[in-house]
Amino acid sequence: LLFSKSRFKSKLNPSTYYPPSLKPYPLVGHLPQFLGNRRRMADWLAETLAAAPTNTVTFHRPGGVRGVITANPANVEHILRACFDNYPKGARSSALLHDFLGRGIFNSDGDAWRAQRKTASFEFNTRSLRSFVVRCVRREVAARLIPLLDDAADRGRVVDLQDVLERFAFDNVCQVSFGHDPAYLDVANPDSATCSFAEAFRDAADLSAGRFRYAVPRLWRIKKLLGVGSERRLGESVAAVHAFALEIIRSREKEGRLAGADDLLSRFVANEERYSEEFLRDIVISFLLAGRETTSSALSWFFWVLSSRPDVERRILDELRSVGGGGGGWGGELLGFEELREMQYLHAALTEAMRLYPPVPVNSTEAKEDDVLPDGTVVRKGWFVSYNAYAMGRMEAVWGEDCREYRPERWLDGEGAFRAESPYKYPVFHAGPRMCLGKEMAYIQMKSVAACVVGRYVFDVVDGSCPEKVLSLTLRMKDGLPVRVRRRCNDGSS
Ligand code: HEM
Numbered sequence: 506l507l508f509s510k511s512r513f514k515s516k517l518n519p520s521t522y523y524p525p526s527l528k529p530y531p532l533v534g535h536l537p538q539f540l541g542n543r544r545r546m547a548d549w550l551a552e553t554l555a556a557a558p559t560n561t562v563t564f565h566r567p568g569g570v571r572g573v574i575t576a577n578p579a580n581v582e583h584i585l586r587a588c589f590d591n592y593p594k595g596a597r598s599s600a601l602l603h604d605f606l607g608r609g610i611f612n613s614d615g616d617a618w619r620a621q622r623k624t625a626s627f628e629f630n631t632r633s634l635r636s637f638v639v640r641c642v643r644r645e646v647a648a649r650l651i652p653l654l655d656d657a658a659d660r661g662r663v664v665d666l667q668d669v670l671e672r673f674a675f676d677n678v679c680q681v682s683f684g685h686d687p688a689y690l691d692v693a694n695p696d697s698a699t700c701s702f703a704e705a706f707r708d709a710a711d712l713s714a715g716r717f718r719y720a721v722p723r724l725w726r727i728k729k730l731l732g733v734g735s736e737r738r739l740g741e742s743v744a745a746v747h748a749f750a751l752e753i754i755r756s757r758e759k760e761g762r763l764a765g766a767d768d769l770l771s772r773f774v775a776n777e778e779r780y781s782e783e784f785l786r787d788i789v790i791s792f793l794l795a796g797r798e799t800t801s802s803a804l805s806w807f808f809w810v811l812s813s814r815p816d817v818e819r820r821i822l823d824e825l826r827s828v829g830g831g832g833g834g835w836g837g838e839l840l841g842f843e844e845l846r847e848m849q850y851l852h853a854a855l856t857e858a859m860r861l862y863p864p865v866p867v868n869s870t871e872a873k874e875d876d877v878l879p880d881g882t883v884v885r886k887g888w889f890v891s892y893n894a895y896a897m898g899r900m901e902a903v904w905g906e907d908c909r910e911y912r913p914e915r916w917l918d919g920e921g922a923f924r925a926e927s928p929y930k931y932p933v934f935h936a937g938p939r940m941c942l943g944k945e946m947a948y949i950q951m952k953s954v955a956a957c958v959v960g961r962y963v964f965d966v967v968d969g970s971c972p973e974k975v976l977s978l979t980l981r982m983k984d985g986l987p988v989r990v991r992r993r994c995n996d997g998s999s
Pocket residue numbers: 610611622625678791792793795796799800803863864865868932933934935938939940941942943944946947
């Protein structure tokens with residue numbers, strides 16, 4: 506009896522139970538399973554977590570480093586809120602990202618994080634920043650996005666929509682963060698300084714993220730010491746990004762806060778607190794990283810999902826007409842904040858796309874002390890503890906039997922108004938004290954772009970099969986999203 510009881514307990518306790526396909530190997534832990542599934546990592550992890558008794562699995566890395574990945578909302582709440590102090594980003598992640606992000610808000614814990622969070626959350630919540638964001642987005646849509654898509658429609662050109670959206674987001678977040686317009690979407694008039702900054706930024710982000718994927722954890726340190734390979738390239742791109750950011754900071758400090766300058770850097774410079782150049786550089790780089798690929802990832806997946814859902818597109822068009830059609834047209838006009846706020850169905854359609862394709866698919870912390878998660882999973886000091894937002898969107902236990910279906914209606918109440926869910930069930934924007942500061946800004950940007958684009962154009966996706974996913978800091982499409990662009994007819998039909 507005792508024997509069978511302990512067997513039963515170990516099956517229920519995910520810290521000791523492994524399904525046959527997930528038995529760790531001596532010395533190398535789960536590395537063979539990770540390597541075997543590297544091309545479909547996101548879906549493999551989602552399947553593995555769905556099959557686990559409490560949607561939580563303990564993983565072994567080579568060298569015995571262990572960690573827990575969960576898709577269980579009670580565990581997520583425990584990590585992100587109830588025991589927040591026990592789950593900082595931790596020394597490992599901080600070391601991997603330090604060259605690029607320094608002590609910026611994304612890469613700091615404790616008092617350094619708290620101080621930045623306090624100032625930044627005050628600024629992010631001001632009405633003047635919100636109107637500044639709306640102005641920047643409208644300008645970028647009118648002056649660059651529409652001309653680019655009109656040109657593609659006139660010439661019947663195929664465009665990589667993911668690339669277009671990433672360029673759009675980069676311009677936008679640079680303007681909001683430090684009042685600089687890199688004109689990266691202005692593909693017809695490339696400015697070499699801008700391109701090299703944007704490309705150095707992209708390389709620095711990709712190569713820093715690559716450090717997390719080393720099978721031999723400290724190999725990158727040896728490469729850095731020797732100045733070879735990816736570490737040499739990382740050093741060069743980080744130096745270029747830092748130099749560019751410092752140049753802007755110095756000129757801003759000289760000018761002080763310019764009359765009417767609403768960007769985040771000017772606001773930090775104008776603060777009574779005197780911040781060092783390094784502090785300002787790190788925080789600005791963190792903002793750029795936060796806003797650069799997140800909204801573009803969300804919009805790329807949204808447009809891909811929409812390409813096979815004319816019913817959802819029709820409802821967005823109806824809503825557009827009801828809020829902003831002006832002269833009775835089908836929208837596509839540049840909407841203001843109030844009109845965007847009224848677009849509850851569009852809000853739901855974007856939120857639902859991010860449930861299935863969260864821009865930040867996985868997020869990790871490091872346990873400061875031993876702990877037990879609400880589902881009984883044992884966590885040891887120093888282990889990584891991650892939640893997997895991608896898997897959570899595909900969990901029957903969280904969203905019900907239709908969890909894999911794209912259904913914006915699940916976010917609407919009987920009156921058609923958007924109804925938010927618990928952030929622990931939907932941690933797409935993180936949750937608890939470190940919740941995303943740019944959520945409102947992101948929705949303004951995404952809704953403006955989606956409203957304008959759906960109202961004016963029809964995209965024919967060149968290859969209709971599901972794009973291959975790249976699981977990095979953000980969920981990108983490996984080969985982009987090539988589309989043919991057509992102008993929508995005046996009556997809204999395609
Ligand atoms: C769809 C778009 C976005 C999504 C899904 C998203 C999601 C997230 C997530 C998951 C985190 C937690 C990351 C971590 O702790 O490692 C985060 C943090 C953050 N986000 Fe966003 N984000 C989005 C857009 C933005 C934008 C446009 C900004 C503005 C610059 C922004 C600013 C921030 C900041 C400053 C933090 C750090 C908060 C802290 O650590 O206290 N985000 N976001």
